[in-house]
Amino acid sequence: MNQINSFRAGPDESGHFGLFGGRYVSETLMPLILEVERAYMAARKDPAFQKELDYYLAHYVGRPSPLWFAERLTKILGGAKIYLKRDELNHTGAHKINSCMGQILLAQRMGKRRIIAETGAGQHGVATATVCALFGLPCTVYMGATDIARQAPNVFRMKLLGAEVKPVTSGTATLKDAMNEALRDWVANVEDTYYIIGTVAGPHPYPMMVRDFQSVIGKEAREQFLAAEGKLPDKLVACIGGGSNAMGLFHPFLDDRDVSMDAVEAAGLGLESGKHAASLQGGRPGVLHGNRTFLLMDEDGQIDEAHSISAGLDYPGIGPEHSWLHDIKRVKYVAATDDEAIEGFKLLSRTEGILPALEPAHAVAHVARIAPALPKDYTIVMNLCGRGDKDIFTIGERLGVKL
Amino acid sequence: MSRPTARIAARFAALAAEGRAGLVTYVMAGDPDAARAQAILDGLPAAGADIIELGLPFSDPMADGPAVQAAALRSLKAGGSTRKALAQLAAFRKTDQTTPVVLMGYFNPIYIYGPERFCRDAAAAGADGLIVVDLPPEEDAELRPFAQAAGLDLVRLATPTTDDKRLPTVLSGASGFLYYVAVLGVTGTRSAAADQVATAVARIRRSTTLPIAVGFGIKDAPGAAAIARHADACVVGSALVALSDKPTSLHGLVRDLAAAVRGARTKQIA
Incomplete structure (x- = not known):
């Protein structure tokens, strides 16, 4: 890191955040990865690119998203004051489109005429399909067969x-296999295809680039919170699978030492059960999908199947910058189980009239766990990164709701 | 016993003296089970393999097509692992001390094994080189010194996207031979076009004296013969692993491929 006193200076020139990150891809992809990096670094410095992105974010995506003081939730939990960053109100219903919009503008600059993506919960797939329709580009989305069954509305x-x-x-037919398949497609179609990766993972420059595009969440939240409360929040909370919504909220606050941050991994059936998706709390460093990061794997380095009720968190890895933030202890990584997420879903639905996606329902569960014991002047901003419409059938079935 | 790297150099020197290309056969360690995998490996030299690539099974082989993916999963399901792959190689070396064996796989299992210990154990088991598909030159500093110390060649890959600007990066530190990936895509899907391969091989030869093996997209005897006219060796993998449940059929295909490769240049002259 060139600025020793900043947590926001990474990655280094070779795409590493400390031990993590990098470019572990086959030689066929290497020249293309380097080309994406060159194109992105040029776009990042180009005011015209930022202006164009801002235009689409404001008039198409619907940014800025509101920062909502969740008064009833705050009252019912009886402790800390809770704000929700409403990224579920974006067009397509989740934060994923922030990065898709940036990446498709980059693809256009690079002259790429075909788009591919992987998706877990389908939110990133929907956001990618949306921007492809908007710009008239053909789009192929790889999705695990297991996820297709549980996220039918998004399909x-x-x-x-x-x-x-x-x-x-192939494999476990979930998000990691969808990413393998998208990488295989890309290798075969390097000349005309751009791969819109959905999270802060993959080879450099993706973790940095997706983080930059998602940082609009934290930048807005910072301004909005300052306007509402005249200070910075005490704590930020976000759920984490690959970690793009958490990175987007956290990054603009990383150097505000008094702001603590909790990222909530999916504990599935419980961390001790072995059936979970908590890479940081149950995994160790390894190399997958182009970067070194914490992974769930066996003693031979074979990647394990993750488990979560939420398809979007069901990934055995995590973005490399999170692995670094975990290592240096700037962010605290905690977990919520499937059952706790369901309770979080019910709680937010009935107190605030907002159906959260199962992914941020994990963050709600954590907020519900910590808020009651905190003082009333303690403030929390939680990223409500997606809406729950896609999950109503899964949850209805689980709760035995009769129509 | 000779130093491990000597086997690769000696084999390419012998092939050059014979005036023919070599046949490189790729099989997956532990596929479809330990016993048959051993029989397959042990029978390859007699069937005509000049060099052997032994695949290390990995759960997420991003650069491989359906045939090699399935082979890796069969191996893992039957209890295959990195450690057992090295044991399989050590057993092979009891019957054959001259055929070069290059281990081919992905970085994560090697990283978890420990790069230094892996290189030491691989050399002790009788390996001559390593191909790590997802470890480009930019990232291989954490493996290369240990490979060199153990006398293992770290074989680099060049592809149709490796242009003249990038080629020096790939060649710097390359040893043993250069593996040219003939197609854009994963293993065992598209067919390699001999004329394009000829152009690419000629281009690369201007920058290196390393022997050039060509792989990805060579499926049968005519395809192998076409490539063998231009390359120092041609690699066949997917077509072989698809036959791993029938070792005798697999060896039969190796014999056909070997005959085609051996006859390729004489036929061209005739």
Whole structure:
């Protein structure tokens, strides 16, 4: 890191955050990865690029998203004052479109005419299909067959938007396998294809680039919170699978030493059960999908199957910058189980009239756990990164709701 | 016993003296189970393999097509691992001390094994080189010194996207031979076009004296023969692992490929 006193200076020139990150890809992809990096670094410095992105974020995505004081939730929990960053109100219903918009503008600059993506919960797939429809580019989305079954509404949405959804049956048929398949497609179509990665993972420059595009969340939240409370929040909370929504909220606050940050991993059936998706709390450093990061794996380095009720958190890895923030202890990584997430979903739905996606329902669960014991002048900003419409059938079935 | 790297150099020197290209056969360690995998490996030299690539099984082989993916999963399901792959190689070396064996796999299992210990154990088991698909030159500093110390060649890959600007990066520190990936794509899907391969090989030869092996997209005897006219060796993998449940059929295909490769240049002259 060139600025020793900043947590925001990474990655270094070779794409590393401390031990983590890097460019572990096959030689076929290397020249392309370097080209994406060159193009992104040029775009990042180009005011015209930022202006164009701002235009689409304001008039198409619907930014800034509101910062909502959750008064009833605050009262019911009886402790800390809770604000929700409403990224579920973005067009397409999640934070994923922030990065898709940035990346498709970059793809256009690079002259790429075909877009591919991987998706877990389908939110990133829907956001990618959406920007492809907007710009008239053909779009192929790889999605695990298991996830297609549990996130049917998003599969319909992608198809209605004109995307081709390719079911992935290899491996565990979930998000990691979808990413393998997207990388295989990219290797075969390097000349005309741009790969819109959905999270802060993959080879450099993706973790940095997706973080930069998602940082609009934290930048807005910082200004909005200052305007509302005249100070910075005491704590930020976000759920974490690959970690893009958490990175987006946290990054602009990393150098504000008094702001603490909790990221909530999916504990599935419980950390001790072995059936979870908590890479930082149950994994160790390894190399997958182009970067070194904490991974769930066996003693031979074979990648384990993750488990979470939420398809979007069901990934055995995590973005490399999170691994670094975990190592240096700037962010605290905690976990919430499937059951706790369901309780979080119910709580937010009935106190605030907002159905959260199962992913941020993990963050709600953590907030509900810590808020009651905190003083009333303690403030929390939680990233409500997606809406729950896609999950209503999963949750309805789980709760035995009869129509 | 000779130093491990000597086997690769000696084999390419012998091939050059014979005036023919070599046949490199890729099989997956532990596929479809330990016993048959051993029989497959042990029978390769007699069937005509000049060099052997032994695949290390990995759960997420991003650069491989369906055939090699399935082979890796079969191996893992039957209890295959990095450690057992080295044991399989050590057993092979009891029957063959001259055929070069290059271990080919992905970085994570090697990283978890410990790069230094892995290189030492691989050399002790009788390996001559390593190909780590997802470890480009930019990242291989954490493996290369240990490979060199153990006398293992770290074989680099060049692809159709490796242009003249990038080629020096790939060649710097390359040893043993250069592996040219003939197609854009994963293993065992597209077919390599001999004329494009000829152009690429000629281009690369201007920058290196390393032997050039060509792989990805060579499926059968005619395909192997076409590539063998231009390359120092041609690699066949997916077509072989697809036959791993029938070792005799697999060895049969190796014999056909070997005959085609051996006859390739004489036929061209005739």
